[in-house]
Amino acid sequence: MRRPDEPYYVRYDGDFGLSGLAGRPGDGQLPPAEGDEQVGEDARSLLESALPDEVIRSLWLAADRGRFDPAGQGRTVRSWLRGWSQAYPPPAPKRPKSFAKYRSTMSFEPPRPVLVEEEIRDAVLAEIAAVEADLVRAVPLPGVVPALRRAVVEAGADLGFRLLLRILKACSVRVDKARYDRFLELGEPFEYHYGVVHDGLEVDWPPLDPARRDSDWDFGLSALAARFAHWHDGTVDEVLRGSAAADDIRQTPGSAAAVLLDDVTRLHASPLSTDTLTTLWLAAGDCGYQPDRFGIDVRQWLERIAEVCRERLRETAPAYRPEPAPVRADLADEVLRELGDLAPEMESRTVQPHWQGVPGAAAARALEQVVSRVDPDLGYRLFLRVLLALWMPLTQERYARYQALGERFGYGEYLVSQVDGFVQSDL
Template sequence: MTTQPDEPYYVMYDEDFGLSGLAGRSEAALPLPLPKGGMEGDEQVGEDARSLLESSLPDDMIRTLWLAADRERFDPVVRGATVRDWLRGWSEAYPARPPKRPKTFVKYRSTMFVEPRRPVLVEEEMRDAVLAEIGAVEADLARAVPLPDIVAVLRRAVAEAGADLGFRLLLRILKAHSVRVDKARYDRFIELSEPFEYCFAVVHDDLEVDWPPVDPARRDADWDFGLSELTGRFAHWYDGTADERLRDAVGADDVRQSPGSAAAVLLEDVTRLLASPLSDDTLTTLWLAASDCGLRPDRLGIDVRQWLEQIAEVCRERLRETAPAYRPAPGPVRADLTDEVLRELRDLEAEFASRTIQPHWQGIPGAAAAQVLEQVVAQVDPDLGFRLFLRVLLALWMPLSEERYARYQVLGERFGYGEFHVSLVDGFIQSDL
């Protein structure tokens, strides 16, 4: 089994790190990559340096590996040092750290605290998986990298310096030499990165991907999306302007989504509501209930339809920038699931009637929220209605039985939601209900 850091990498770093991160720094950020340190991820350079120094890779292979990752901007040999001397400098600047107690990460669920299990890495399995990805892009690497035997060098690095460092260097070399990968391979890179516990930026940032055309019907996001995701951003709104919150949401494509997807699904949700027969009062109640009364459009000097139009325009602006070929068009609705969503709404009718959203500040009665949700499900789109229903459950702090939550999960799967979408309400599960 491979050695893992005391804490997940995604906790320690929010971008590429270690030797691969060092190679990816811009010219301005990296005038001279000597072991002076001081930047996030430099301590991992010491760990990566030791991995290479302890391997049997000859100096010329290590040098080739570094130059390929760094686009030949900095060559230790040209500066009068051997590549091993240079790596020793980093190793000495950042010696191995003594083990420390990992931070505890807890997720609240009812009255229990559950600590997520970290993945168990088997080095042989991870090595074979990384070697398979190198083999899949072998021809592209050989064409793009003007250095001898880069594929053989990468394979040796994986075998002798470890799958973790080898995978990060593979990604960095692909980025450094603008090697394009298709969406399926990109998805495999993301999947492979998860056991290593990287932040998604290690794979995503600067990698050239042949993204499929933007399609609101695709369900590539792991979490909430569209108007329901936007309402969640205003539920506990303490900083920034409304426009900043809106633009953050419009640009928040999931790591697996084609650029512009967040804008496209939000635009579709808003367009459906604006074209629907729902009254202004109904739309206002819907927005306030789902957003936990976090933003009242009248405080911006506009009504709810103007607010929805403003959302739509920001979405169109984003799409013009990122997906100019995209032409919004209404897609089909999942009318076959309308009755099931309505049953779940009506099953909580009494509980809705007994609660109020923000009861101490111009609150929204739960019964009124339930009524407008039923109208969205029946007259607009059961998918949008179900997503907003989940948001209203959060605003009402609605306790849920395990059986009811399981039904929501099944509904979410039928709508094609991502792995963690419905789990946004799992903190209210009570096993004794």
């Protein structure tokens, strides 16, 4: 398998190459294929393999839902592939970057994953075996599963995996959540955009549950506060609707609205005073949106958030009936210890000090009430948001404890790491 010069996700925001061509409207005729140079690469992979024409034809017809036969109208499968190969010849080698020798110390590019061909090939073959019975039932053409196996072995795991995904989508084969998650993980070493797996795949999603933690990122009211902290574009309602619809690719559709609704419902029904709720929202949101400037108080603001969430849920999960998620009361003391440990340093700072800011001491008191009287999970997420708004420096020891606590709450890898820019070096 020839590794592309740059990650696929840089060039493509969905499926691509021959598998992407099979999924697009059209008849598979020769170019252009929307400027997709990978079609030429995939064609050469098949031409250089020992796959017989009929095997390649079967794979294409299954992926394309039989709309276009590459062996029709006086063509052969290989002449069709040669046409694509000629239309998109191999690209010229790229010149090394000028600062390549400094990349290890200066580059902000994430390291590219190591691809071990045998391991990745075996992983794709295992996924084909796992869905073999479903494919045999769903695909009207005989021999597609053996053809997929041969494509993986002889034309490369990359193309074979994309063809597997395209055939599953073309034949409406449903996969369970665990298999879908494995597909996403398998796409990571290939450096796919998530749409290669996600878009068009039928998934048996688990029921909506605000207690599930399938997202890698922040969620709920703390995530909404982050959006308003950096609020530059769109109206208030546009930001609200965008947040309510911001499901992670690993989440059941409607999850973003469900967890946000759970957070605001708890706060609205809590014994916290209006002043405390106002302090909490302004501190977590870095004073980016102040409801009173729009003629509403904080409880009306929470009601508006809830209304938008219910609108979203009526569209995506009309049968869903919200029920409060269990409160992690067992972690309250641990969150309070971390908050109390940092409170003296928070008192010396102010959220937006050059404006009508929120004193750090007031923010700490509001957070303590959320943790002890409402929900430690919500309180901890808002605590992290307030640390960002206060530009609070953190020791590596504290940050390690915050990460461990986030793991106990079941958070994804990027929720606590949002504050890692304030971790001080031991040097």
